[in-house]
Amino acid sequence: MTATNKPDGDLARLHERLAHDAETRALIDVAYRTIDSPVGPLLVAASRHGLVRVAYQSEGFDGVLQTMADRISPRVLHAPARLDGAARELDEYFSGRRTSFDLPLDFALTRGFRAEVQRLLPTIAYGDTASYAELARAAGRPRAFRAVGSACATNPLPVVVPCHRVLRADGTLGGYVGGVEAKRTLLDLEASS
Amino acid sequence: MVLLPFDAVVREHGAVVLRVCRSMLAVHDADDAWSETFLSALDAYPSLPHDANVEAWLVTIARRKCIDLIRASGRRAVTVERMPETASVLGLPEESAERSASADRVARAVSALPPRQRQAVTYHHLGGLKYQEVADLVGGSADAVRRAAADGIRALRKTMEAER
Numbered sequence: 064m065t066a067t068n069k070p071d072g073d074l075a076r077l078h079e080r081l082a083h084d085a086e087t088r089a090l091i092d093v094a095y096r097t098i099d100s101p102v103g104p105l106l107v108a109a110s111r112h113g114l115v116r117v118a119y120q121s122e123g124f125d126g127v128l129q130t131m132a133d134r135i136s137p138r139v140l141h142a143p144a145r146l147d148g149a150a151r152e153l154d155e156y157f158s159g160r161r162t163s164f165d166l167p168l169d170f171a172l173t174r175g176f177r178a179e180v181q182r183l184l185p186t187i188a189y190g191d192t193a194s195y196a197e198l199a200r201a202a203g204r205p206r207a208f209r210a211v212g213s214a215c216a217t218n219p220l221p222v223v224v225p226c227h228r229v230l231r232a233d234g235t236l237g238g239y240v241g242g243v244e245a246k247r248t249l250l251d252l253e254a255s256s
Numbered sequence: 257m258v259l260l261p262f263d264a265v266v267r268e269h270g271a272v273v274l275r276v277c278r279s280m281l282a283v284h285d286a287d288d289a290w291s292e293t294f295l296s297a298l299d300a301y302p303s304l305p306h307d308a309n310v311e312a313w314l315v316t317i318a319r320r321k322c323i324d325l326i327r328a329s330g331r332r333a334v335t336v337e338r339m340p341e342t343a344s345v346l347g348l349p350e351e352s353a354e355r356s357a358s359a360d361r362v363a364r365a366v367s368a369l370p371p372r373q374r375q376a377v378t379y380h381h382l383g384g385l386k387y388q389e390v391a392d393l394v395g396g397s398a399d400a401v402r403r404a405a406a407d408g409i410r411a412l413r414k415t416m417e418a419e420r
Contacts, residue, residue, distance in 0.1 A: 077270065078266055081266065088295065090299055128264070129260070133258055
């Protein structure tokens with residue numbers, strides 16, 4: 064997938080200029096960049112409507128980009144400027160200076176009951192946790208805790224939409240899209256801030 | 257087949273498009289042509305047939321953008337009805353690294369030619385236009401273009417031999 068030939072510097076500079084000009088001419092449907100974080104590199108992507116994807120490296124960035132090309136638009140470009148706000152808020156979050164995100168969100172990559180559950184997740188306060196069963200009750204389908212589990216597992220906006228705050232009823236961590244280690248890191252961060 | 261994210265298209269074909277632009281234009285203008293090529297391509301990309309040859313499509317756009325820039329830079333405006341069909345011999349992806357390096361050297365040598373010779377060589381030998389068509393595009397007579405192309409090729413041969 065990476066086929067950069069010799070005039071590397073020239074091409075990098077041209078690619079950057081292309082991102083800028085394409086944004087100015089409103090030609091980018093999905094802009095993305097990567098950021099470093101205590102839970103590893105994260106890919107963040109924004110559609111014209113808002114933040115549409117946060118992805119862990121373990122999810123495979125190439126596959127994540129391809130899915131957005133298929134389901135939103137193939138006009139996907141590395142264009143960091145559109146993600147400046149998201150990058151700043153994530154940075155503040157990871158340094159313990161931010162407890163909630165104030166970003167326009169686009170749930171284009173999810174639908175149905177999963178989307179309903181994901182929209183409820185931000186109601187679990189920073190530093191707090193809920194069980195899959197509690198969330199199922201809050202969603203009005205108390206017996207659908209398995210569906211709640213898959214809603215968390217397919218959350219297109221982890222970290223920002225806090226599926227990491229959902230635990231098993233017995234208090235054990237349960238699974239996480241970014242791996243259990245990342246889930247523990249986020250919960251520890253929120254507990255100590 | 258699905259369309260790749262456009263970003264992957266830029267990374268895969270950016271170098272080839274740059275070589276085409278540099279063979280037709282001076283470096284600064286080549287950058288502009290490269291940008292315009294990918295901006296046009298980005299705009300049209302979602303409607304590109306999924307089985308299209310993306311590189312051939314991009315090279316066609318690049319040649320058109322180069323000719324647009326040459327026209328805009330004050331030459332006589334002449335309508336070219338269609339782009340030459342000749343496939344680019346520059347930077348095909350399956351080339352070995354060595355051939356690709358030599359294509360780069362040729363592109364650099366071409367861009368170092370005096371403007372008349374560079375245009376004649378590029379449009380006639382690389383672009384596949386007839387001498388009369390080149391003359392219509394850049395001005396002057398077909399004979400003058402033929403002489404400029406011959407001088408250009410001689411100069412190129414000298415440069416390439418000197419580099420060996």
